[in-house]
Amino acid sequence: MRTSPTGRQLRFGSELRKLRERAGLTATQAGRLLGVQQNQISNMEAGRVGVSPARLRALAVHYGCTDQGLVAALCDMTADRTRGWWEEYREILPTPLLDLAEVEHHAQHLRTAVTVHVPGLFQTAEHAREVFRQDVPALSPPEVEHRVSFRIKRQAVLHRDRPAPQRAVIHEAALRMQFGGPKVTRQQLEHLLALSELPHVSIHVIPFAAGSFAGSGQSIYYSHGPVPQLDTINLDQSHGPVFLDTEPQLAKYRVLLSRMETIALDREDSRNFIHTIALSL
Missing domain, CATH: 1.10.260.40 (lambda repressor-like DNA-binding domains)
Incomplete structure (x- = not known):
């Protein structure tokens, strides 16, 4: 048992x-x-x-x-009885982080919408390190490095054979937050531009000019399963990931994501927008 x-x-x-x-x-x-x-x-x-x-x-x-x-x-x-790579972190990191990697690994399609942080799968190591240094209570240097290495290993889902499509809506605020200073921020934006060239990655920006919109106060991560009933929502909270999967919850967040995607810039305009911000740093 x-x-x-x-x-x-x-x-x-x-x-x-x-x-x-x-x-x-x-x-x-x-x-x-x-x-x-x-x-x-x-x-x-x-x-x-x-x-x-x-x-x-x-x-x-x-x-x-x-x-x-x-x-x-x-x-x-x-x-499926295979043990994923995340099991090596079982005694090192909180269990919800491992569950997140497991959900990502099995997802058929991933959608995310963020207002302050760049999505974890798109973060550079330097950006992620600075994010983790702001945790409360403070993480020790080894704990920070464990989280950084775990986040980078999660990003393998972007580069494996037959990767799941990824669609991300990123608010302008997240692009302008200078985690680690201008140099690290510029490198992060250049990394986003590089990822946006991948055929299965679609990045869309919501500019400040778009004004208010439904779902603006949350970071939403939606993993599509093989059938809609097995979809999973992850809400990124200060105390760790929170997973939702009831039918009303899934329906609600599908609507929120769709509304955010509707007001976001298209792929090419989003690339130009990100490039402009990077040049200003």
């Missing part, structure tokens, strides 16, 4: 629980249908024990789930 399920394992269990509750069954009733004890169902839904694809399909039948796309996606989740 797992003592510390990963975020992906917890999410899988949560989806099992949602299926059971939609069927109007208690854990005891579900156990009887499957021929196991109630605690076995509870452990499955808590991510503490693995579930074979065959048992998952049996549960789906008992729960009356006819969404074959969702069932197939859940089967893929439970069949």
